[in-house]
Amino acid sequence: MDLAATILVDGLIYAGWLFIVSVGLTLVFGVLNILNIAHGSLYAIGAYAAASMVGAYFALGGEAFPYGSYVAMILAAVLVALVLGPLLERGLLRFFYGRDEVLNVLVTYAVFLILEDVMKLIWGVNPYFVYEPYTLLGDVEIGPLFYVGYDFAVIAAAIIVGLAVWLTLNRTRVGKVVLAVIHDSEMSQTMGVNVQRIYLGAFMAGTFLAALGGALTAPMISVTPGLGVNVIIVAFAVVIIGGLGSVPGAAIGALMVGISRAASVHLLPEAELFIIYFVMAIVLLFRPEGLFAKTQARKI
Numbered sequence: 135m136d137l138a139a140t141i142l143v144d145g146l147i148y149a150g151w152l153f154i155v156s157v158g159l160t161l162v163f164g165v166l167n168i169l170n171i172a173h174g175s176l177y178a179i180g181a182y183a184a185a186s187m188v189g190a191y192f193a194l195g196g197e198a199f200p201y202g203s204y205v206a207m208i209l210a211a212v213l214v215a216l217v218l219g220p221l222l223e224r225g226l227l228r229f230f231y232g233r234d235e236v237l238n239v240l241v242t243y244a245v246f247l248i249l250e251d252v253m254k255l256i257w258g259v260n261p262y263f264v265y266e267p268y269t270l271l272g273d274v275e276i277g278p279l280f281y282v283g284y285d286f287a288v289i290a291a292a293i294i295v296g297l298a299v300w301l302t303l304n305r306t307r308v309g310k311v312v313l314a315v316i317h318d319s320e321m322s323q324t325m326g327v328n329v330q331r332i333y334l335g336a337f338m339a340g341t342f343l344a345a346l347g348g349a350l351t352a353p354m355i356s357v358t359p360g361l362g363v364n365v366i367i368v369a370f371a372v373v374i375i376g377g378l379g380s381v382p383g384a385a386i387g388a389l390m391v392g393i394s395r396a397a398s399v400h401l402l403p404e405a406e407l408f409i410i411y412f413v414m415a416i417v418l419l420f421r422p423e424g425l426f427a428k429t430q431a432r433k434i
Contacts (some may be wrong), residue, residue, distance in 0.1 A: 141397050143211060145393030150291070152388040161336060171239060179345060183214050186207050188210075196421070266353070268284045376388075380429065386425055
């Protein structure tokens with residue numbers, strides 16, 4: 135029983151972090167129809183930016199109110215979205231809308247490689263540590279088990295992000311306009327919708343979610359070069375399982391990957407990485423387009 139509870143809690147913590155990263159990836163694909171390989175680099179930049187801003191916060195006397203470091207982490211993600219979102223979408227990606235999907239993948243992969251070197255130029259190759267926010271929330275006791283309270287804050291953040299994205303898309307006027315653009319951008323433009331503005335807003339939202347995932351991860355790890363490589367691979371597995379462009383699919387995919395990985399870590403550690411792709415293969419065997427893939431309207 136203790137082992138089952140441990141697997142469940144560990145799986146939920148991992149799934150919460152993974153969902154925050156993956157939902158931005160699936161949002162960008164759903165609106166812009168672009169598989170953004172650079173999403174991993176945006177995640178890593180979010181981690182570096184958060185580590186730098188939290189470090190600066192405490193260097194400027196933040197010990198008097200340490201909880202302000204959480205605000206610094208969120209501001210770091212916002213800053214990344216405000217700077218890199220318009221730069222990449224308006225400065226590069228808009229020239230490739232409507233082009234071959236393979237070309238878009240290659241373009242974003244090139245951006246990924248460029249940003250990896252940019253991070254080395256700005257932050258160097260030495261690891262960054264920012265452990266203060268991780269210890270502020272104390273420990274949580276669940277039966278005989280003890281967890282760091284910060285891990286549950288990540289789960290809460292994932293729930294808030296998921297609800298915010300779902301409510302925005304399904305319960306607001308802006309969301310209805312976005313859904314109209316997703317279904318038929320040409321018709322939406324004919325009806326007076328500023329499609330370019332929708333594309334920019336969706337990409338900035340995806341950039342913010344990637345950077346937020348990195349910012350929330352920074353206190354739990356050492357921030358080092360190459361951080362985005364493993365993240366983008368697992369995030370792609372999640373959105374493929376759930377169905378590209380589906381927010382509920384990203385949530386279910388993250389839960390499946392998180393709990394499967396936790397079970398593997400405790401029962402069969404050698405298969406930790408394999409189990410993620412095994413789950414993806416099983417899903418694709420029965421649902422080649424993912425669990426929640428939307429039906430594509432055929433145009434004549």
